[in-house]
Amino acid sequence: MHNYTIAELIKGLQNNEFSSVELTQHFLDRISQLNDDYNAIITVTGEQALNAATLADQRLSLGDAPAMCGVPILHKDIFCTDGVRTSCGSKMLDNFIPPYNATVVENFARDGAVMLGKTNMDEFAMGSSNETSFYGPVKNPWATDSVPGGSSGGSAAAIAARLAPGATATDTGGSIRQPAALCGISGLKPTYGRVSRWGMIAFASSLDQAGPMARTAEDCAILLNCMASFDEKDSTSVDKNVPDYTASLGNSVKGLKIGIPKEYFSEGLHPGTEVAVRKALADLEAQGAELVEISLPNSELSVPAYYVIAPAEASANLSRFDGVKYGYRCENPKDLQDMYCRSRTEGFGEEVQRRILIGTYCLSAGYYDAYYGKAQQVRQLIQQDFSDAFKSVDLIMGPTCPSPAFKFGAKGDDPVAMYLEDIYTIATNLAGLPGMSVPCGIVEDKPVGLQIIGNYFDEARILNVAHQFQQITNWHQQTPEAIS
Ligand code: GLN
Secondary structure, three states: OOOOOHHHHHHHHHOOOOOHHHHHHHHHHHHHHHHHHHOOEEEEOHHHHHHHHHHHHHHHHHOOOOOOOOOEEEEEOOEOEOOEOOOOOOHHHOOOOOOOOOHHHHHHHHOOOEEEEEEOOOHHHOOOOOOOOOOOOOOEOOEOOEOOOOOOHHHHHHHHOOOOOEEEEEEOOOOOHHHHHHHOOEEEEOOOOOOOOOOEOOOOOOOOEEEEEEOOHHHHHHHHHHHOOOOOOOOOOOOOOOOOOOOOOOOOOOOOEEEEEHHHHOOOOOHHHHHHHHHHHHHHHHOOOEEEEEOOOOHHHHHHHHHHHHHHHHHHHHHHOOOOOOOOOOOOOOOHHHHHHHHHHHHOOHHHHHHHHHHHHHHOOOOHHHHHHHHHHHHHHHHHHHHHHOOOOOEEEEEOOOOOOOEOOOOOOOHHHHHHHHOOOHHHHHHOOOEEEEEEEEEOOEEEEEEEEEOOOOHHHHHHHHHHHHHHOOHHHOOOOOOO
């Protein structure tokens, strides 16, 4: 059963081939057998899952249940879950049990999906390797000496190891697409505002966006149908009709104009990754798509602009963790100042503290214009590059990341090398555009991803092309050797 896609599981549940309780128990058994090998899941909610599955079976037996009814999934531990610890990968929130569900979690619960547990992640979603988690690193099921990517590495690894058929994730600078690529699965970052951020612990509020991860584009479409909604509780949520993302999956790619940014194929791209991505583009061309070379001239400014804007917003967002209201508090503080200082020093890891320092510095009087103001201007230029490009092309494609999964520790001492992991993904967040990664090859025994970027609210077209690509290739069906 763990090799079925979500689409297949839905059919099986609706045709009574197996019950949600059986399915849920099957995944819970796999999690208890295999999770120690990967550390992908940090909280398992077995009893709650079986209760939800029982209710889902009742709903299914009445007929007319929503598509996700009875399907087991995992939530990234950045989404607040009522009565279930939500740590955000940090010691700071190791003891935090929210009294409410995030809207995304609520949407899945409304439709009867079954939460199996919460996935490991980089601390406060800061990272590209899952090495910054308080709960230890996640191992890549394709090669356990290598990282799964981050920050949604737990969700990606869990799907690759068949511990769940789908999961939620978030992407501030690449955290859905990069781990999806490194673990050989599919993942979509929707347009900013498409999915509610309410109850999702904030990292950089103008960039954060939640999205689905699964093995196929079709499954991502099914998950997005459930996740996307207008939410009055999130002031940046967009009040726009949510289409049925599965309805257009069958459209042909004939005549589609695909822009290939020359900046995405320059120095720094692993030659094996380049070959795989170019082959994928040729496959789409053979189906009738037209490839057009384009330029996104300000691409190289995206990483520096991001590493001013994201830390600036993070420093403001993380100021709420002060040892007073909730979260970690140091022992025996001498006075108020000592409590603030030690609670934050002991509760936050090194990377989080680095970002808070950078962000506070960039926002200080005297530096604000030089750094933050400048970065916002660069952000405008990047956005303009994309809107110019979308005047002549329907989609933009290139690699998701520069290379296949790297080994643990390989970039640990060099934050800048780590930051460059997101060189192809960050611009999309700065512009607020949707982007997806789908598996497109195996390089050095590890998967690599093709990135598909669309115009605002063009998720249906991205998913359609991704699905068509998966009809003519089988990269999404490859399984890590250790997994059966
Ligand atoms: N790797 C990037 C960072 O560390 C992006 C993380 C994310 O998308 N959450 O900021």
